[in-house]
Amino acid sequence: MTRRLPAATRFLLVGAALLLVLWALSFAVAVLRPSAFARLCPLGSDVLRPDSSVCALAFGGVWISLSVGLLAGAAATVAGFGVASIARIFGGWVDAVLMRSADALFALPDVLVLMVLQFAAQTAGDLHPRLRINPVPLMILSLAMVGWAAPARLFRDRLETLERAEFVGAARALGAGHWHVLNRHLWPFLRDYALGIFLSRVPAAILAESTISFLGIGKIEPMSLGRYLGTSYASLLYGEGVRIVLPAWVLLILIVLGASLAGRGASALAEH
């Protein structure tokens, strides 16, 4: 008799599998066998790029959108954990200042802050060519700078709760330092929680990136889903909008659904 997996584990596995399959297929289509999709695509060729099929352009953008989202989510989670650790180690006014900064950043829309960061970095790069950053790392860095606030707040509150536990008090009474307590005693309780936070940041990062790229502010190459839609804008004039927009929309929803499911599963596992 087979034992049914808990709902949280099923969510995590289904979400992670969906993301993995989408990434691998997209990478294979876009990088390894770009000609295969051109022959099989039922949606025909792109209006502005007649030598490329709609399938290849839309599906080929999945791996870059997903990669940017995963890397930005990871960077935001690490940064958030770092800020939360500093806030808890120093406490007092350092804690207050860091958390108020996180709250202030959290109150602003991601898209606005991203536009400002991209604008500042691009202008700095134009004025001083030595400061010019490649669009992909720039987008990941900008997304991480926008996304650290929520993880920092969540990690800080979780750390505060965990630090009240008796085993932490006992370790401190025996002379353990902040780093030792964090690394040996608190981190094992934070691993699943960190995974949940990381996965919950991924869809937000992908959506923010797609909006910025769509608006033409982020110039990611190879094209992400958002940039593809942004550059295909003129096809609406020829009544081709649905053929161009719908496949990319479905793929974006699938990515967000996969990351949300996996994030929900990981968060539920952490609660147990």
Add this chain to the structure above:
Amino acid sequence: MVALPLSLGDENKRQLSPDLVASYRRDLGVGEPLGFLRPWQKLVQGKRLGTSSQGVTGAELLTKLASSMAVGLVAVVMALCWAFAYALLRWSVRRAQAVAIEELVPALAFGTPVFIPALLLAPHAVEAGHFLPELAAALVISVWPGIFLGTLVADSFKTELAREYVRAARSKGLSQRRVMVRHVLPNVLPTLLDSIPPVATALLAGSFAAERVLGLPYFGQLYVLAVLQKQIAVVVVATTLFASVLVLVRLIVGLARWLVDPRAREPVPGETTP
């Protein structure tokens, strides 16, 4: 189609001309004491921010902001309609279907960036005119905040209705309507008030893509164009204005919460009162 193309820009345009660099320095007062206030000084003096015809005066900026906020207010009404409809749907469905509705509808709403429904509506709305682009923009930016509000309302009512004070009030003979109005609603109201700032943020953030796609010459489009055309002074002033609107919304919500919720007026434990 007003705003074509969105991002087929030539990378060579990023090589700035000496004139443009000089205008950056002039606009931002680089090297001058309190030079960062230069855009505001120009604004107060009624001068045009930015370069040549792409710039904007303070009066134009405020008009565009007011227009965007008017679209936002229509979107708030639409978001409330979405919220009410979604909360009703969650109440009316059977338990087996509830999971699908509670999971799929928010995922669909959250997973759809504003520009996608805007792109689908644009060919029909832009040509028609007669405030249809404004209504289409309000519609597309209201979906996610509406579903978010609906989830919050449904969950809050569900939690409050399960509490003991509701059962106690009912057992003392109060009608369901009176229990809802006198007891449940005041307890749900603070949660609803707390949701206003994120909803306002989402609505204003959605206006960037919606106005750009639907060709509305308001604040959202102005901001995106200022970033694309590297109008530093316009970006500085518009960002500050945008953030000020959000701060103002939070301030008003904070005051309303202080008036409505007695718990907000209680001192925080550990804090000493003078």
